[in-house]
Amino acid sequence: MSSALKQSEEQARQSMDRMYRWTRHVYDASRKYYLLGRDILIDRLRPSAGETVCEVGCGTARNLICMRKKYPQAKFYGLDASEEMLKTAQGNIKREGFGDAIMLRQAFSQTFDPAALFGLEAPLDKIVFSYALSIIPPWQESLDHALDLLPPGGEIHIVDFGGQEGMPPLFRKFLFWWLKMFHVYHKPEILEYLKCMGQDKKGTLHYESLFRGYAYRAVFVKAV
Numbered sequence: 742m743s744s745a746l747k748q749s750e751e752q753a754r755q756s757m758d759r760m761y762r763w764t765r766h767v768y769d770a771s772r773k774y775y776l777l778g779r780d781i782l783i784d785r786l787r788p789s790a791g792e793t794v795c796e797v798g799c800g801t802a803r804n805l806i807c808m809r810k811k812y813p814q815a816k817f818y819g820l821d822a823s824e825e826m827l828k829t830a831q832g833n834i835k836r837e838g839f840g841d842a843i844m845l846r847q848a849f850s851q852t853f854d855p856a857a858l859f860g861l862e863a864p865l866d867k868i869v870f871s872y873a874l875s876i877i878p879p880w881q882e883s884l885d886h887a888l889d890l891l892p893p894g895g896e897i898h899i900v901d902f903g904g905q906e907g908m909p910p911l912f913r914k915f916l917f918w919w920l921k922m923f924h925v926y927h928k929p930e931i932l933e934y935l936k937c938m939g940q941d942k943k944g945t946l947h948y949e950s951l952f953r954g955y956a957y958r959a960v961f962v963k964a965v
Contacts, residue, residue: 798873802830850883907953
């Protein structure tokens with residue numbers, strides 16, 4: 742890894758730690774009202790027995806805990822850029838009694854190594870981005886890296902903010918303004934990039950709009 746990349750990742754870690762040092766304590770209580778579609782992603786994840794699932798940008802581990810309860814036959818891992826957020830995540834996992842069932846590590850979406858982080862000898866089967874790509878600046882590199890890590894037939898699952906096409910214009914304008922305050926952005930280019938990946942025969946894209954365009958869910962299945 743180049744020194745410039747190391748410096749960039751360290752700056753990102755520090756920025757995320759500053760952002761979440763205090764808000765991590767109320768994150769789940771506040772986000773449940775507008776991070777819509779997360780449970781739909783979880784319901785349709787459906788990992789088989791023994792499959793490995795990794796959430797990139799796992800935050801408080803809310804999703805991972807829900808996944809573990811719903812799919813106890815699978816194996817779950819999570820990573821986040823913020824060490825502060827991972828403190829809350831570890832506490833939540835411990836309270837649920839999943840201390841040995843969900844492994845968390847501090848790492849970055851565009852460079853993480855599942856073998857080094859989690860001791861995995863085989864590739865991950867599914868990689869999840871839940872409201873993560875809208876806050877990750879190197880989202881394209883993160884998607885490319887995720888696809889490289891997956892085996893043929895492996896899946897990238899995404900839920901994130903949509904274009905608000907079915908919402909009143911004033912609501913749309915307010916939401917985008919409010920999200921920007923937290924360095925979160927609707928990125929229509931993500932969907933276009935996923936479509937290009939499909940056109941390049943890298944895999945197959947499945948997409949659905951949720952809640953009148955408030956959010957979307959996408960699954961990209963790596964070509965066999």
